[in-house]
Amino acid sequence: MEYDEYKTQLWGAPWLFTQTLRKYDVAVVFTKRGKKVTINSVQRMSNAIQSGVITVIERTGLHTLYVPKNYPCSFTNRVELKKLLENLAKNVSKGETCQRQAQHINQAFQPEIIMRKYFELLTSEW
Secondary structure (H helix, E strand, C coil), X not given: CCHHHHCCCCXXXXXXXXXXXXXXXXXXXXXXXXXXXXXXXXXXXXXXHHCXXXXXXXXXXXXXXXXXXXXXXXXXXXXXXHHHHHHHHHCHHHHXXXXXHHHHHHHHHCHHHHHHHHHHHHHCCC
């Protein structure tokens, strides 16, 4: 893929990220490891969901706080990931179900929700 094809002064890097994800049928989001285990994993998950691509999420680490056990496109190990991807290839409706349920996961990251939480935190009496 040539970056020049997607270079734009109007939308910038977030637009480029979304356009890149849309080139794929499925985005697999792994939980970060090592020193970065507590940062950016959730942002990558949210970005992938927002792109509209079927998002398969490793349900470990920080992701366990946001991804429910019943999310059909989650996995905890490589064996589960392989089975899940094979199932998605055979069953189109499972991917559609994942996309619908992923939007519920992403609700926690809407600007209005985040601002409301900060407002409640800052205006609450200790």
